[in-house]
Amino acid sequence: MAARAELITIGDEILYGQTLDTNSHWISGELDALGIKVIRRTTIPDHEDIILKAFEEAQGRADMVLITGGLGPTNDDLTKPCLCKFFGTSLAMNNDVLDEIKTLFAHAGRELSELSKLQAMQPIGSKSISNRVGTAPGIWMERDNTVFISMPGVPHEMKTMMSERILPLLKDRFIKGHLRHKFLRTAGIPESRLAEKIKPWEDQLPSHIKLAYLPTLGQVKLRLTSSGMDAALVEKELEQEAERCRPLLEKYIYATENIELEHRVGQLLREQDKTLAIAESCTGGFLSHLITSIPGSSDYFMGSFVPYSNKMKEQLVHIKHETLREFGAVSEQVVLELAQNVRDVFGTSIGISISGIAGPTGGSEEKPVGTVWIAYADGEKQEAKKFVFTKDRKLNIQFSAMAALNMLRIQLE
Ligand code: ATP
Ligand code: MG
Numbered sequence: 221m222a223a224r225a226e227l228i229t230i231g232d233e234i235l236y237g238q239t240l241d242t243n244s245h246w247i248s249g250e251l252d253a254l255g256i257k258v259i260r261r262t263t264i265p266d267h268e269d270i271i272l273k274a275f276e277e278a279q280g281r282a283d284m285v286l287i288t289g290g291l292g293p294t295n296d297d298l299t300k301p302c303l304c305k306f307f308g309t310s311l312a313m314n315n316d317v318l319d320e321i322k323t324l325f326a327h328a329g330r331e332l333s334e335l336s337k338l339q340a341m342q343p344i345g346s347k348s349i350s351n352r353v354g355t356a357p358g359i360w361m362e363r364d365n366t367v368f369i370s371m372p373g374v375p376h377e378m379k380t381m382m383s384e385r386i387l388p389l390l391k392d393r394f395i396k397g398h399l400r401h402k403f404l405r406t407a408g409i410p411e412s413r414l415a416e417k418i419k420p421w422e423d424q425l426p427s428h429i430k431l432a433y434l435p436t437l438g439q440v441k442l443r444l445t446s447s448g449m450d451a452a453l454v455e456k457e458l459e460q461e462a463e464r465c466r467p468l469l470e471k472y473i474y475a476t477e478n479i480e481l482e483h484r485v486g487q488l489l490r491e492q493d494k495t496l497a498i499a500e501s502c503t504g505g506f507l508s509h510l511i512t513s514i515p516g517s518s519d520y521f522m523g524s525f526v527p528y529s530n531k532m533k534e535q536l537v538h539i540k541h542e543t544l545r546e547f548g549a550v551s552e553q554v555v556l557e558l559a560q561n562v563r564d565v566f567g568t569s570i571g572i573s574i575s576g577i578a579g580p581t582g583g584s585e586e587k588p589v590g591t592v593w594i595a596y597a598d599g600e601k602q603e604a605k606k607f608v609f610t611k612d613r614k615l616n617i618q619f620s621a622m623a624a625l626n627m628l629r630i631q632l633e
Pocket of ligand 2: 292
């Protein structure tokens with residue numbers, strides 16, 4: 221049976237809606253990927269009795285309890301005193317931790333404050349987990365076969381500590397054999413349709429191989445997980461299952477490793493020795509941002525325009541005044557001209573363009589909010605496609621960029 225975990229996030233600000241509990245979300249995903257079953261998540265206020273009660277209850281249900289927040293040295297930080305109470309112990313100066321904190325401050329050229337020194341006070345009988353990017357170390361304590369792990373609330377500190385220190389410890393402790401994942405990255409197909417398509421394959425999967433659908437904007441990531449004593453055998457079996465699934469999804473699969481769509485597009489451009497230029501309007505540079513977030517993208521990405529106004533569409537990308545007047549900026553004709561012209565201006569093999577109505581205003585009956593035209597042009601071929609996404613501005617921007625990447629990917633493949 222999989223080991224069971226409970227998460228407890230502590231902080232008034234989470235309950236009052238001032239802080240979004242991204243810690244739980246992230247930790248859940250990491251534990252799930254390890255094969256650990258998260259059975260409950262609890263958010264509680266900075267209140268001693270409530271914290272102690274939550275510890276008590278979680279202890280009875282879970283093999284491990286992961287706690288974030290309230291680990292600092294100020295009066296409103298109650299996690300350490302509560303752990304001491306719960307474990308019937310008290311705080312004592314941990315000199316190893318103190319040395320680490322001193323080094324951290326010396327490195328930053330800052331003087332060590334009394335308050336920061338308090339971070340080195342650790343519950344007697346606990347194991348301290350170093351914090352490479354902050355001053356509050358994590359705390360590992362055990363009682364009646366349940367492990368309690370307390371981490372800082374600050375997300376990047378928690379993530380660094382989890383990734384580098386805690387996940388490996390949990391793996392050693394709770395995972396038998398070798399755990400392996402295989403990913404199938406898909407784009408351009410909604411989760412429900414994808415599920416229908418792969419049902420015959422999913423139904424025949426052996427029960428020890430777990431399948432997870434992990435949807436993100438415009439994409440669904442399929443993750444196969446299995447474990448066993450022979451790592452090579454586990455990998456081979458996952459590989460075989462992935463290959464069985466492939467023909468059911470064909471062009472929707474863009475990678476059989478865990479990479480982003482912009483990464484795949486970069487690989488294809490590089491392999492084919494092609495260059496890219498972009499004219500993106502409603503996405504305001506977001507597509508260019510995705511492309512350039514891949515190291516080495518300067519090899520194939522020559523640049524982009526964000527011609528947001530009609531005037532700039534004419535001036536920068538030489539869109540004909542008549543085309544804009546006759547069809548409007550959000551139209552097949554305009555995106556086709558944009559893609560061809562930006563290709564000419566930058567002298568690239570390929571031009572991509574996006575023009576749409578991100579919202580919340582600016583829609584009409586004929587072109588509602590979320591209407592987006594995307595075009596592709598190379599020397600021989602050109603193609604424009606219309607999408608109608610959502611009413612939400614931010615989502616529309618993200619969906620548009622994803623759709624453009626996917627269109628480019630399909631052309632290149
Ligand atoms: P510090 O030593 O900085 O006081 P701490 O462990 O005491 O850290 P908190 O004081 O509870 O942690 O939270 C620090 C900051 O981390 C908060 O201001 C909040 O923005 C963020 N934070 C806390 N809990 C969460 C959470 N569950 N999800 C996302 N962010 C969080
Ligand atoms: Mg705090």
